Amino acid sequence: MNKLAKRAWFALALAGMLLLGMGVIVVRYFIDSPDWVTFQNSPHVYTDGVMNSGKIVDRGGTVVLDATNGKSYADSASLRRSMLHLLGDREGNITPFLLQEYGSELVGFDRINGTYSTGKREGQMMLTVSADVQRTALAALDGRKGTVGVYNYKTGEILCAVSSPTYDPDDVPDVEGSPETYEGVYVNRFLHATYTPGSVFKLVTAAAALDEIPDIGSRTFTCEGSAVIGGETIQCNGVHGTLNFEEALAHSCNVVFGEIAAELGPKTLMRYAEQVGVTRRYSFDGTTTAAGSFDVSNAAESELAWAGIGQYTDQINPCQYMTYMGAIANGGSAAEPYLVKEVTYGDSVKYKASTSSTGRLLDSTTADRLADMMHNAVVNVYGEWNFAGLYAGGKSGTAENGGGKAANAVFAGFLQDSDYPLAFIVVVEEGGGGASVCTPILSQVLSACVVAMDAD
Template sequence: MKQNIKKLSYFLLSTFVLLLFYLTYITFQQGEELATHPQNRRMAAKEAAIIRGTIYDRQGVSLAETKWQGQAGQRVYQTVEHVFPSAHVVGYVSERYGSSGLEAAYSKELLGLTEADAVENLLDKILNRTPRGNDLILTLDASLQSRALALLGNRRGAVVALDPRTGAVLAMVSSPAFNSNTVKDPEIWEQLNKAEANAPLLNRATQGAYPPGSVIKLLTGAGILANHVDQPEKTIDCPGYVIIDGNKITDNQVHHQVNFTKALALSCNTYFAQEGVKLGWHNLLDTFEKFGLNQNPDLEIPVRAGTFAVAERRNKSQLAETSFGQGDTLLSPLHMALACSAIANQGTIMKPYLVKEIRKPEGQVVRLTESSPWLSATTPEIAGLITQGMVDAVDWGTGSGASLKGIKVAGKTGTAETKNTQDPTSAPHAWFVGFAPADNPQVVVAVIVEKGGSGSKVAAPIARDVMAAALSGK
């Protein structure tokens, strides 16, 4: 009997020690994360007594602010024609449904609950003042956001515009957008979640998974040149198709003799399929990794990393298709914008960011985001050769729809076939990536229109107007 009691005592003591260790881990390792989690009800109650900081665009336009009415604060978002163009980036705050976007990522800062705010919070208690959180100043341009969303119209898709010199995201729009002001309404919330086909809550710019089509040729080309698979001036004959491993891959047309830059300008699948197979899986995937396609740039909002064919599917036919943007490859518009920025910035991808500054309500800067390199994707020489092909694409190739009067534009179109077994006649996705001015890049743009058709006819004109607006500052 005594022996059993002794064993029970040891068991209870061990359980107590384990529980103590677990509670210590929760408190010190996960305490802060759990305390500020969007679904934490205690956090919502605490927030009700704080004036949440304002979120501004790069020009000082208020995108989200708390308007205090009596004893309660109401979060108000800037809408244009009943939608919030920055909804997927800024997000929302709801007592019932939590928060998303930057509202969630920067909740502590917006509520003034960081360690740096401790003294001020103590003074607020002593002086019986209503606490106020810090403000965010974003890199986004509200007018550019509205313009990009308007250009997409009622079509599903996304636009990403960034400064290749700094990594600052100038625009990030996903269509359809939604109104963050109405998320708190249970009926609206249910509608947003039930709209599976349109998926309005999905940020297509960062989480969309699309076959890249011919825009991937920029990266395949970088791999070809880096690994000396072919010389830029060498020509091959394009009869309008290529046979790889017994499979006939049809091109968009007969291109006859093409070299590297002409193949890029005319988007010749035959050239990139042949040279991509010579490049091999190892070198192609290594190139994609150097451009960050399979990585998360830590943008502080959810980002889907790119995916490629699994090992057992990496045959020659799949390699050929992957080389010109078909096959099993799925990428987000953000990743293609970043990859294009490497070409614009002489081979270096700057780390993308959305928050330029965090400021106290009185205007004192708490944190300033400094630009920093993220990846060294390729060399300036290779970036220069690819740029020439992109300039030719806009001047006389497939990307002429993106040309701007008086400004040299570099661009690449893509028309990505969709694998829809239920609807084999489904239209392809329309892509365009490019930058301007080509000789002094200030803005990179990536556009996708889901099932939009031709990249040259649909996506290129959208990119043209977004680049024009970004360069003019309007």
């Protein structure tokens, strides 16, 4: 009897373990099966390592990748080059994160029916980017290293996300044999790189000053071309004489902003850098942006001054900082960016994007005042004609590299227009002056964005 009881308990234990194991498998299946199906060696999805189902189109319906019969990129070589860092290459050197994220939806898969592609239907992913804008941006960079990003700060749709250098995935160059030409070619500079911001960082210092220094709007400052702060000479880009806070931003006066940074102190500047998202990462569509950095906790007073100007150890991510521009234009908060509008399979919508907010990055009064100051800079310094003739705000940056290299050219800003609510950023590595180098690029890209949005 005891033996029978022990055997019964042993059998029950085995049955319990079996049921537990089956439960774990079922749970794992429902959680991980989309990843299993789209694994690179899955015979249902890949033929000789190439996805065999689905198309990717731009916001206007232009096919940028067709995987229904092997992997075919766009017919245009310039379009293939402009989309490389979003779609990946054939060799796997650049990750096709969009395909990895939505592969199961593209091939026709659900957890009940498995892969159900019949050949009569197909998956399609529609991106938010415009093929024409991508090509325009890459052409405007004209072979220089850097990035151009533009997005709709009301909806979150990214219209442009170009990274250079790049190459044609259908005509792969000798990357290893041309290290200078293709330096960093496998990095998506818009999403995954960080840069010293230069004077565009003054928009963080300015936001802190508007909130924390009560009389900042009524003060006057004097710039004689340099100033000694913390025992070190802070050199300006000119001799500006007497000017107010708005004029100091428009003329990007290092003397004024160095003095303001020293007055604000390290804790306040670090708090605002975090508040506006400099250190934030955005995750969307299978990727996560790089985080910028701003740490002046142990900085000397002179180093703090340089940090408030946008030098020292400051780093920004282009996608993140573009989003901050959207928050300034939009009263203190903006939509978080994304790249995929929807994924369909046949008549079924498998995924549809929705707008998510950054939350409040700035007080609305502060954002509006800063936006007015940036518009003043466009009118009086940068030229309204560079921004598709629309109401714009902007800030240039010339970020010193050191080591005998030319400075990086940076420009960030926005359009405040109900039909074209766009925020943007341009970085040209070793390009020199931010305004002179970047505004001609923006002029072309924003005009192309207007055309693309009118066609929607």
